[in-house]
Amino acid sequence: MTLVPSHTAALCLGLLVVMVMVMVMVMVMVMVMGIEAQQQPLVKGLSWKFYESSCPKLESIIRKQMEKVIKKDVGLAASLLRVHFHDCFVQKTAPPNLSLRGFDVIEDLRRRVHKQCGVGSVSCADITTIVARDSIVLTGGPEYKVPLGRRDGLTFATRNATLVNLPSPFVPTGMLLTNFATKNFDATDVVALSGAHTIGVAHYPSFTSRLYPTQDPTMDKTFASTLKRVCPNTTTNATTFLDIRSPNTFDNKYFLDLEKKQGVLTSDQDLYTDERTRGIVTSFAVNQTLFFEKFVDVMVKMGQMEVLTGTQGEIRNNCSRRDSQQMLWAKLKRRAYIDCCRRRGHGQRRELLRLSNAFGFRVVRVLSINVCVLLFKY
Numbered sequence: 001m002t003l004v005p006s007h008t009a010a011l012c013l014g015l016l017v018v019m020v021m022v023m024v025m026v027m028v029m030v031m032v033m034g035i036e037a038q039q040q041p042l043v044k045g046l047s048w049k050f051y052e053s054s055c056p057k058l059e060s061i062i063r064k065q066m067e068k069v070i071k072k073d074v075g076l077a078a079s080l081l082r083v084h085f086h087d088c089f090v091q092k093t094a095p096p097n098l099s100l101r102g103f104d105v106i107e108d109l110r111r112r113v114h115k116q117c118g119v120g121s122v123s124c125a126d127i128t129t130i131v132a133r134d135s136i137v138l139t140g141g142p143e144y145k146v147p148l149g150r151r152d153g154l155t156f157a158t159r160n161a162t163l164v165n166l167p168s169p170f171v172p173t174g175m176l177l178t179n180f181a182t183k184n185f186d187a188t189d190v191v192a193l194s195g196a197h198t199i200g201v202a203h204y205p206s207f208t209s210r211l212y213p214t215q216d217p218t219m220d221k222t223f224a225s226t227l228k229r230v231c232p233n234t235t236t237n238a239t240t241f242l243d244i245r246s247p248n249t250f251d252n253k254y255f256l257d258l259e260k261k262q263g264v265l266t267s268d269q270d271l272y273t274d275e276r277t278r279g280i281v282t283s284f285a286v287n288q289t290l291f292f293e294k295f296v297d298v299m300v301k302m303g304q305m306e307v308l309t310g311t312q313g314e315i316r317n318n319c320s321r322r323d324s325q326q327m328l329w330a331k332l333k334r335r336a337y338i339d340c341c342r343r344r345g346h347g348q349r350r351e352l353l354r355l356s357n358a359f360g361f362r363v364v365r366v367l368s369i370n371v372c373v374l375l376f377k378y
């Protein structure tokens, strides 16, 4: 009789052990699946460990510096994230015309990385990708790994290519979905990517048409009045936060804004108005973990769009200038300098003036002879 309770206790203990083991196994499986979800098939030439031997400290060099950059100016996180988006959509280089502020940071990081790992070791495109990830993490977003091994493009995007490839903030969801579908992104991808507007600002011209001459009925009235106070007329160039609830924190509050009709851009707010995407917006608004998961997946996917790898393109030694352009420029400068030296003292002042103007050197007079002084900017 007395054995029964102890049997029962042993049975319970056994069951408990089994349950704990099952739970641990499930947790391990979820973790593994999470990592696997992130390890989607990679484009040929990219790898999760590309710089493991050639520049093992790459990511820590960037993270350490990015911590300082964001601490000093949190707004840069948004600019840098946006640079990466434009880089992916327009061309596999960081085009210099986008955000000079952010671009300076990338060039500074390139210098630091090349100093430690060697000139030509890491591409600007890879640095930009890591910088975007760090901008997300350092403002509170999810940590994730990025595949690396990109090379830089041989050309910069023209103004026209930039305009054609970048989505417009004035378009309704239908057009946005069609535009993104041509690049192989589905509705969930589009909504998740738009969630990047959880940080950063928009300038007045990006949303003025929603306020004047008539107010967009899909905009909350109080919110519209606030925006009108910031931008009282059509000539102001003020900015407003894209996510009014937590403008400098990478979270899911942007989706709550949309639910409350407080999205800034038409392309944002319409994601909630349109029935094809409304459910996805709601699912992200109530579940930040889900948003983070989808966002990481689509960022890794976006970061692989039409990448150059292997022997394609080049590795730039200046993120705002093509190397081949640099070499050509250096050759021209050398040539001009030799010309200048040959001509000095021979009365060909006009030609000297033309050369010096064109190539940025000066001709000075020392001890009554003309001397070519190199004052090249680059």
Ligand code: HEM
Pocket (backbone or CB within 6 Å): 075, 077, 078, 079, 081, 082, 085, 167, 168, 169, 170, 176, 190, 193, 194, 196, 197, 199, 200, 201, 202, 203, 204, 205, 206, 242, 265, 267
């Ligand atoms: C879905 C289509 C998208 C449209 C139509 C769009 C449009 C815009 C516009 C118009 C602005 C404000 C620009 C200004 O007035 O200064 C902006 C800002 C921004 N965008 Fe997007 N965007 C889109 C997708 C993305 C994606 C995919 C990302 C990144 C993954 C992104 C990241 C950002 C960030 C972080 C800002 C704030 C920039 C800052 O504060 O400097 N956007 N976007």
